Structure formats: C-alpha cells, structure tokens
Amino acid sequence: MNHFDLRPGPNGAPELHCEGVPLSAIADAVGTPAYVYSTATLERHWRVYAEAFAAWPHPVLIAYAVKANGNLSVLATLARLGAGADTVSEGEIRRALAAGVPPGRIVFSGVGKTAAELAFALEAGVAEINVESEPELDLLARIADDKDVAATVALRINPDVGAGGHAKITTGQGASKFGVSISETERLYARAAAHRALTPVGLACHIGSQITELGPLEAAFRQMRSLAERLRGQGLQVRRLDLGGGLGVPYFDQPAPPSPRDYADMVLRVMDGLDVELAFEPGRAIAANAGVLLARVIYVHARPEGRRFLVLDAGMNDLIRPAMYDAFHAIAPVRPPPPGAPERLYDVVGPVCETGDTFTRDRRLPELKSGDLVAFLTAGAYGAVMSSTYNARLLVPEVLVKGDRWAVVRPRPTYDNMLAGEPRAPWL
C-alpha cells in the first residue's frame, strides 16, 4: 500500500502523483534525478507494523533501521509517531538524536563498532548496544569501566539460518560475520552478567533482509526463545528479545510477501507465554514503498541490430540496487500514454561509464521519448542512502511530500560545493 497514484494532472490527463502533488511539478522545480517520499505511506507503514504487535502484553520497541533511509525529515516523521531507531554507526546515532528519537529508544548494532563509537553511544545513553563478538564485549566493558557507567547490552546471536533476497544481504548463516554462535551464547552472556560495567538485558538477532517467507524467521525466533529460557534457567536475567528486521516487500507482481500482521502473528505464537519485552528493527518494510526515484529520459538510442536503450539521467550511483543485487524495480512513466499505445522493449540504462549501470534489460514499457519522466518504484529504502558521486555526479536530492505540500529535505549540491569540498594539497 502506498500513496503514489495516477490522478488527473494539470492538463487533465492522468499523471503519477505522490499524495496530492504531481511528480512532474517536483521534477520541474527540483530537476532530476530526485527521490520523492510520501509522508502518508511512511506513517501508514509505521502504524500497520506497530499495531500488529499491540496484543503483546509486554513493552515492544520498534526501532526503525536508519540505514534504510536516514534522511532527517524521514526520521523525524517516524520519531513523531514514537519510533525508535536501530543504528549502526555514530553518524546514524547522531541522525536519530537530531531527528528527535529519544536515546532510550535507540539500539546500536553492527559488527565493527569502534572504541570512539562505543564511547559516544554510552555518553548518549542509548537503550541497548547489540554486542556481536567477544572482543567487542571486552572493549565495551573497558570503556564502560573507565567511564564508570553500566552499559546496557544485548548479545547478537548468529542462529545459523539463511534467509534474504540475495546472498549479499543474508546475515544469519554461520559463515557470515554477524553475531556470536549459539554454542558461545551462554558463556558470553554469563561473562557479561558477571562484569560490573555491563548489564546484559537480552538477546538480538537479524537473519537477513528482503525475507519473503516466515519459515526461516520462525526457526531463528524459536532458537532465541529456547536460548532465553536456558539463560533464565541458569539464573540470568533476559528482559528483552530483539528480533531484528528483514521483512520483505513486493517489488513487482510476485506472490505478496507476508504482511506485518502475518509476521506479528507468527512472532506472538512463537513467544506465547514468555514474559519478555520485544524489539524489532524494520527498515525496508517501513520505507521502501514510501519512495520513488524520479528520472528523465535523455536519449532513446536504437541500435540497428535491435537493442533499444532508454538512457536516463539517473545512474547506478543514484540507485545501486539493480547493479549490486540484480534487484528489480518497477519503472512507471509519470505521464502514461492512453491504453493501447505502442509498447517497446527497452534496456534501461544510466549515464555512468560502466556496463553495470544497467537498471534492467528487455523491460516492456510504453513508448517513451527524450524528456519523458519515469519513476523507479519501491525505491524509498536503500536508495538515496546508498547513492554516491561516482563519475563526479552530484548527489541526488530528496523531497518529502505531505498532502499537497512538499519540501526539499536534502538539496542537490552545486558544482561549486563539489569542488570546494576538496582542498588542494599544499605542494600543488
């Protein structure tokens, strides 16, 4: 469900809108490429996710995964609804705090937290540091000891369950770098509990992203439950289970992935009767369908041998998911032609000088011409956050819509900004 629909445009013909705003108006004002986000979709996804856990009789923390879309206005929109934040760097913690997420709702995850980042998180008073290895546990204990504070930690478990839409985003398998093995959990948890500067509050897991079946998640959560019961059996306190993110979204007309409600029903069934707080770290499920990437056709280049390239002004540096994960994004013309208009097979490409800068091949689309606008759908998560300036292209701007209003929430830098950011070495 999202708020990108065809509605009559300024000249009466149907045109893709974000809520009440025609995308062409944004493209004309801001230029392309540009990301456009819908406040109503963000809010709706947040509510659907949060309400799905309303029946759980103990506290539930929903910590939105900032890495999916960390724009300050996106975070502030969610913070106002009561969202927490799952963060993986000092930068993400700073973003969450700046957007108004209280430290008591911030979770700090990640395999490679530096001493400086751990110290920063302790000073900020984040709710939970998800420790992923024994050396991290030792380092955190030393830092907390020096500061004479108690660090609230959860131990991230690697449940050795594979899941996720692509090998590069699977995190829960034994061979992946994330979390401690099950066989080590009891020893490490007990070590943490014995340390005066550490307060272990529970276990965490996150087995992958774009997960479209509940089975692997359920297997991981059953392990979390039995581990929690084992630890409790040894007199250790386990107050919270952080079950991570990972719920997939539909990128095309595939069988619909489980809804947040299906997911929550499964979680509540697995955890039934356990007196424990729950935490979640959804990213994609909240943000993906709340954003599109707007682009304009620069050229239609038809080769005599038959291939027809739709050369856009957006490239792999603006949306890397197709190049990096072979990801599929639906592409919609912003002003679709009337039904029955001719269609063509296009290779949709960007301007970057790599063959990998191909969004898709042989995509059937209505006939398009230079100057036409298209929107990559479901681009609100892992879109702008993964953009770069490769090929000295300016960073793509971001726009947030609310009803009939819209605002540029990350402007496109200027070429002067780009050049001024690099002081010349004094010997040059």
Ligand code: LLP
């Ligand atoms: N928690 C942790 C510890 C994570 O590592 C992640 C995502 C999440 C939560 C949020 O997962 P989600 O609910 O969004 O699936 N760039 C890739 C996705 C990488 C996901 C990394 N970790 C993509 O574009 O598909």
